[in-house]
Amino acid sequence: MTGALITGLGVIAPTGVGAEAYWAATRAGDLGIRRIDRFDVTGWPVTLAGEVDGFDPADHLPGRLIAQTDRMTQFALTATDWAVADAGLAPDHLAGAAISTAAAFGGFEYGQQQLQALWQQGPKHVSTYMSFAWFYAVNAGQISIRNAMRGPASVFVGEQAGGLDAIGNALRQVRSGAAVVITGGMESSRSPYGHASHLGNRDVSRERRPDRAYLPFSSEACGYVPGEGGAILVVEPEGAPPRGRAAPYGRLLGHGAAFDARSPGSGLLRAAELALADARLSPGDVDAVFADAGGTRALDLAEAAAVAALFGPHAVPVAAPKASTGRLFSGGGPVDVVAALLAFRDGVLPPAGRVAAPDPAYGIDLVTGRSRPWPGRTALVLARGAGGFHSALVLGAPGAP
Structure with missing residues (x-):
């Protein structure tokens, strides 16, 4: 099967705004989880989140767009601008470009503001933009409009798995002839x-200490911390002319997806097997796994069992950089893809946040403490979404077979 090149990156995450800022913090094991300060959480059972600091939409977008968009769309538009510039694409390169994005929640903050206006001031005070600003597909639409894109558009809703599904669809679009795909x-x-909306999920951590709240694969694991942010990527066919940089960040080699609401380990294993088959690789070709890292004992045991079934116990290093950011839902998989691509570039695997050491019961070689030197050329990225969604993506370093 033909692969595809990743030529541009745009990242907004709790540990950094911009790909290089995110990566520097991730390599250092910096923590982006902290007490929520966007609103008063006094009396709330969950008081921590991975919140993005240092982002003012007025620094990046015109006022007319800010008035009609939720914070998630402001993130998406800005990250797209960065990814497009990083890839060296001109407006004419985007005219026929396709878009493939994912979202799980939609524009909740915008929706809340408008509902408050409705009940406090009446229907005449509800913005007409409410008709689409809340919608999970709005990022794809606003990106397309801003960049005058007229290619096919796809949107995936699979919670944490959705972001990898969107990138996997970008790979299929390139194989079908697309010259440029914006994805993430x-x-x-x-x-x-x-x-x-998160409070009904029993897997959300109730811990109030940021450094103890999200410890995947640890004996102290107590759930996950929700976060915000994500990544937008530019995907082009192999052989595309270099425009923004001397070499691409890496290659998309294969994607697999599976649905299994009853057996999360089996679903994840099946998705990984399908991704490797799509890439025409065997487990022995994989140099590292970027884990979904659910953060509860049941979820982590299921994922560790899938990894062991595929590779054997302790057979491949496992990275879990989202332990520093919280789980970003549809943004989490794409951010892990960025981490894997920059790990190829710099030859290191990032640590799993504040996890001191993995519980031996998991039987995995988790990267903890500090970045680990790594000469890898191929990585497997895993993601699971609530309800049974599973997705896996195989990445290769630039020039990897």
Whole structure:
């Protein structure tokens, strides 16, 4: 099967705004999880989140767009601008470009603001932009409009798995003849309304100490921390002329997806097997796994069992950089893809946040403490979404077979 090149990156994450800022913090094991300060969480059972600091939409977008968009869309538009510039694409390169994005929650903050206006001031005070600003597909639409894109558009809703599904679809679009695909996922549910939507999930951590709240594969694991942000990527066919840089960040080699609501380990294993088959690779060709890292004992045991079934115990290093950011839902998989691509470039695997050491019961070689030197050329990225969604993506370093 033909692969595809990743030629541009745009990242907005709790540990950094911009790909290089995110990567520097990730390599250092910096923590982006902290007490929520976007609204008052006094009395709330969950008080921590991975929130993005240092992002003012007025620094990046015109006022007319800010007035009609939720924070997640402002993130997505800005990250797209960065990815397009990074890839060296001109407006005429985007005219026929396709778009493939993911979202799980939609514009919760915008929706809350408009519902408050409705009940406090009446229907005449509800913005006409409410008709689309809340919608999970709005990022794809606004990116297309801003960049005058007229190619096919796709949107995936698979919670944490959706971001990898969107990138996998970008690979299929390139194989079908697309010259440029804008892809990835972006989330922000950091408002009282959005935050409340997480509280019914028993897997959300209730821990109030940021450095103890999200410890995947640890004996102290107590759940996950929700976060905001994500990544947008530019994908082009192999052989595309270099425009923005001397070499691409890496290659998309294969994608697999599976649905299994009853057996999360089996679903994840099946998705990984399909991704390797799509890439025409065997487990022995994989140099590292970027884990979904659910953060509860049940989820982590299921993922560790899938990794062991595919590779054997302790047979391949496992990275879990999202332990520093929280789970970003549709944005989490794309950010892990960025981490893997920059790991290829710099020859290191990032640590799993504040996890001191993995519980031996998991039987995995988790990267902890500090970045680990790594000469790898192929990586497997895994993601699971609530309800049974599973997705896996195989990446190769530039020039990797």
